[in-house]
Amino acid sequence: MAKHKEAAAPVAPVVTTVKARVLTNCAYGRCNDVVELTKAEAAQGTAVGFIDCHPDAVAYAEALTD
Numbered sequence: 001m002a003k004h005k006e007a008a009a010p011v012a013p014v015v016t017t018v019k020a021r022v023l024t025n026c027a028y029g030r031c032n033d034v035v036e037l038t039k040a041e042a043a044q045g046t047a048v049g050f051i052d053c054h055p056d057a058v059a060y061a062e063a064l065t066d
Contacts, residue, residue, distance in 0.1 A: 021061040
């Protein structure tokens with residue numbers, strides 16, 4: 001008698017997020033907000049100059065809220 005194989009559980013796609021500083025009031029947030037975006041969103045926001053993903057920029061914006 002043949003054994004039935006158990007179906008593998010579906011694997012959820014891994015979505016990594018990136019912290020970014022918002023440079024201007026826009027769809028991403030208000031100026032100097034720190035937001036978490038997907039890599040694709042971060043690439044788009046950086047390309048149009050609305051956000052900065054550099055760790056120093058994020059640290060600066062986080063320091064403003066302390």
